[in-house]
Amino acid sequence: MATTRQQQDRNKWDERYRQQDFAYGKAPNHFFASCLEQLAPGSILMPADGEGRNGVYAATRGWKVHSFDLSSEGQAKALQLAAEKGVSIAYQVSDGTDLGWDEASFDAIGAIYAHVAPEQIPAFYRRLDRYLKPGGTFIFEAFGKAHLQWKALDPRVGGPDDIEMLFSEDDMQTLFNRYEIIHCREEVVLLEEGLYHRGKGSVLRFAARKPL
Numbered sequence: 001m002a003t004t005r006q007q008q009d010r011n012k013w014d015e016r017y018r019q020q021d022f023a024y025g026k027a028p029n030h031f032f033a034s035c036l037e038q039l040a041p042g043s044i045l046m047p048a049d050g051e052g053r054n055g056v057y058a059a060t061r062g063w064k065v066h067s068f069d070l071s072s073e074g075q076a077k078a079l080q081l082a083a084e085k086g087v088s089i090a091y092q093v094s095d096g097t098d099l100g101w102d103e104a105s106f107d108a109i110g111a112i113y114a115h116v117a118p119e120q121i122p123a124f125y126r127r128l129d130r131y132l133k134p135g136g137t138f139i140f141e142a143f144g145k146a147h148l149q150w151k152a153l154d155p156r157v158g159g160p161d162d163i164e165m166l167f168s169e170d171d172m173q174t175l176f177n178r179y180e181i182i183h184c185r186e187e188v189v190l191l192e193e194g195l196y197h198r199g200k201g202s203v204l205r206f207a208a209r210k211p212l
Helices: 004-018 030-036 053-060 072-085 118-131 147-153 169-175
Strands: 043-047 064-069 090-093 106-112 132-143 180-193 197-209
Touching: 004 072, 030 053, 030 106, 030 132, 030 197, 043 053, 043 118, 053 064, 053 072, 053 106, 064 072, 072 090, 106 118, 118 132, 118 169, 147 197, 169 180, 169 197
Parallel strands: 043 064, 043 106, 064 090, 106 132
Antiparallel strands: 132 197, 180 197
């Protein structure tokens, strides 16, 4: 049974994704797309995939895509986008606790703005780690610890208001302390992603390889 917070989150995202426009656009996240260019296609898990801009992009690049998100409205938009692009993706409406896959099922994971409640962060990313094959690649982008000052200057850039939901380089090195880190940096970027990521913000970009 969903908790009160989960239901509130689901309602929030359903409302956002119910509108006709794609909230974060149809184009993939730049960092995610650049990382995929370095990898041979295989199976990829896309947590918190929203309206599917990143999962659908991966499918157009030959990946077998499994996405999940809290929002059934996001699922509908993602399947719509996949049909527009002539590809297919598997998409579950889930918070990630009941996905039903075996361990080591995926060659890559793309966690793009997969912000969860602070108390859920360690368990959420441990679960994702279990689904990644040894030698697989974890790709991540989310708002960094320095982001709140940028959001105060221009709220259109979006992102959580709770600093405990934001990420630092140390956070990522702790969460993925066994991994071979390829890239880990908090940096200021200009976001132009749909209606809700517009303007300068501080993001944490991370890519790492799971040990064999």
